[in-house]
Amino acid sequence: MSADVTGGEALVAALEVHGADTVFGIPGTHNLPIYAALAGHGIRHVSPRHEQGGAFAADGWARAGGRPGVCLTTTGPALLNAATAAAQAYSDSVPVLLVSPGLPVRHPGRGNGYLHEVKDQRAALDAVVAYSHRVTSVEEIPLAVAQAYAAMATGRPRPVHLEIPLDLLDERGPLHLVEPVPVPPAAPGAEQAEAAARVLGDARRPVIIAGGGCSGASAELLAVAERLGAPVVTTANGKGVLADGHPLAIGAGVHHEAVRDLVRESDAVLAVGTELSPADLWIGPLTPGGPLVRIDVDAQAVITNARPDVAVVADAALALRAIGDRLRPAPPASGHDRAAAARSAFAAQARTEGAAYLGLVSALAQALGQDGFLVGDSAMACYYGALSNLPAHHPRSFLYPTGLGTLGYGLPAAIGAKLARPDAPVVALHGDGGIMFTVQELASAAQLRLPLPVVVSDNGGYGEIRDEMAAREDPVHAVDLPGPDFPAIARAMGCHGVRVDGSDRLARSLEEALAADRPTLIHLPEEHAR
Template sequence: MTATVTGGEALVAALEVHGAETVFGIPGTHNLPIYAALAQHGIRHVSPRHEQGGAFAADGWARAGGQPGVCLTTTGPALLNAATAAAQAYSDSVPVLLVSPGLPLRHPGRGNGYLHEVKDQRAAMDAVVAYSHRVTSVAEIPLAVAQAYAAMTTGRPRPVHLEIPLDLLDEQGPLQLVAPVPVPPAAPAAEQAAAAAQALGAALRPVIIAGGGCSGAAAELLEVAERLGAPVVTTANGKGVFGDGHPLAIGAGLHHEAVRALVADSDAVLAVGTELAPADLWNGPLDLNGPLVRIDIDAQSVITNARPDVAVVADAALALRAIADRLPPAEQPRPGHGRAAAARTAFAAQARAEGADYLGLTAAIAQALGHDGFLVGDSAMACYYGALSNLPAHHPRSFLYPTGLGTLGYALPAAIGAKLARPEAPVVALHGDGGIMFTIQELASAAELRIPLPIVVADNGGYGEIRNEMTARKDPVHAVDLPGPDFPAIARAMGCHGVRVDGSAGLARSLESALAADRPTLIHLPEDAAR
């Protein structure tokens, strides 16, 4: 006999079937039937203090844990609060399911001033996620959830929004759960793999660029690199997919002149799981002087920004495995090691010069994280000039960073999600003093969770990057210098520890204490003390 349940119960039961363990969200008038069902199904609920923080936390959960994150909001302003985080997840290919109520099924099409009414919230979200779908019956809810998970775990992962009319949440209907759809990874066509192996195997000076799409293919990437003797450089989202201690590793950051010179000197380029996007390159397209082989799960991305000579549309691990099987064993000694050593030396010098103001900071964080930790960075100078290219990375997904959209306020809430997904690992959040103010209220959420989470605030007195750009343009410098609040006092007022440090040695000690603390710790570091 088919059970009869409310729409809220149907949703929660469907989430449970798909392995959702934690939901980030805020209750509101229109989503209470969902909250009534959450406790019955053993799904943990985490309360952010703002919906944007909840969606960022779901993003951090997904990146660090490798499974889709879930964010639950109510209608109208709550959902729109989460839209920026949804757009960031879309930009960086992160699977996040956003669920919200919608206006009633038979609501007037032109509107009538209903509470939280938005002209068309489904369409608003559809503009920033993979798709936004409005269900029309209780019976459809489990199917819609199954379709969303299938979409998020097939091909390029993207966020999805489900809108459930609020009258359906209390309405009774039959419960027919839909099991998760088995999604085998996409294998490459044999002729594509053969063509890629031929182009790469004929090269004398190949190079590999690895992006976030390579996060599940670290072992296969290593084998191909060693067989080719190819130096490997990674994007921001690819940081950690190729361990920094390997002789062929160059580092993370495509914008350095050393990378451009290495690519220009190469007679073949293998780009895996990367858009080769302006947000990664900073200084225009790379100069390619040989065949370009691109591997991407997305058939559109594989031809965007740079036209490949060989396009392999497939899962990165399977594609690299197929290419490795067609390459000869690695030579001894490996010819690419000398090229890699020279490029790495130049890269390190440029990275240190670019991040000179943050070398003490990155060294202290590296010591605290060890080999197993996660740094969650904001779109801050301390991250993209300091940590991106100067912080060692030892495993995939160890550097969580809002690359494409470049939003502010990401690090703290995303670090909460990452820590909940990986409680056994050290997690550190890194903010600037401008960006932390976008989501500083999430200190209260972190305090409630009692997690040992260091939040480092590198303080340069405002929006430092924009200040520098105004100066470079010879524009009047204004609206960028911010009076600094007492960040440690704010943290303590919200239930966290809060300290100020005046040097990298003090930062190292504070990080060590914070990772063993009984609650989060905000560590305020003036920029002139970060060296």
């Protein structure tokens, strides 16, 4: 006989069955039955100071930990606060489960002024996630959770929203837990793998572009690259899938002219787990000098932005393994000279683009070592400095809001990443404009006593927009911000706070911050980041 439980208990029991041991959220009037059940199931609850921070933290948890993050909000404004982070997770293919109450089952369809009432809350979230579903009974809740986890494990991982009418959270009903559904990765068709291997095997100057969809296929990517003797360049989300230092590794950042030249002179291009999106390419699409082979788990993405000569719709690891098995091994050190030339051109362009941040990047590389994670905001120090200049040694080591380009991502996502990977060095990197979007999460990090360095590179406002205004010969205005005392803000929230005036001092501060008893905000005026 099944147990008789409240809707809140049914939700928490279903989350526990699916391996959720950490939830990011804020209690509110309408979600209290969920909180009543949390304590009895041993699920750790982390309290952000804003729901957007909670959903960003769930995103960082998912990226660094390799499994879905969970964010719990209450109705109306709380859930809408989390919507920006949900949209960021959608754009970067990150599995995050958002759970919220909804208005009562029999709430009037056109509204009556109920507390936290939104015209159509489910539809609002449905616009920015893979899907948003409203359950209609206590008995349905475990099934809806199982369906959400199955959806996040099938094909392209993207966020899901579950809405539970608030009256169901206290209502009692039978508990029928649904065990996690085994979802085997999608295998490639033999004909597609054969066609891809034939095109790539006939090439004399192949190149590989690897994106975030290749993060779970690092070993398979390496094997194919070495069999082809193919240089490998990655997108921002693919950074680290081939460790920098390997003779075939070019670097991360497909917007550089060196990458365009490499792709143009290649007689075959293999693109794995990347949208080849405008957000990555910056100045327009690439022009392959030969056939394009694309591997993607998403059948729509594989034909978007660039039409492939061969499309392989499958899990990246399985597809690369199938293709690699059909390739002849290349001679030892094949492609190394070509990769070295491309890497030299790439590095020169990356250093020029990131010249203002090379000292900062050097200090970060020293602090992070081989095992660290850099969590960046949409800031000049990240996309001009760290993206193409910071060495990466393992997949998912560079967490960055690529697709949506959200300001405020770095600090809360770094909290999630550090909780998911407590033994690894984690550093957040922000600009002075973006940090103010989520600066309140310093209080959350302080409460957790995380040894988390938060570097704020300060250029006095919205530096990128300032430069764009000037480039357009528009009036430059509304972009200069009077800087607050960032270290004092940090100290007021229970963190350490320091100001540094050079990369040598920054390196020491990072080392101290990683060993500290709480977070440390490190304020770095941009003129000292060189």
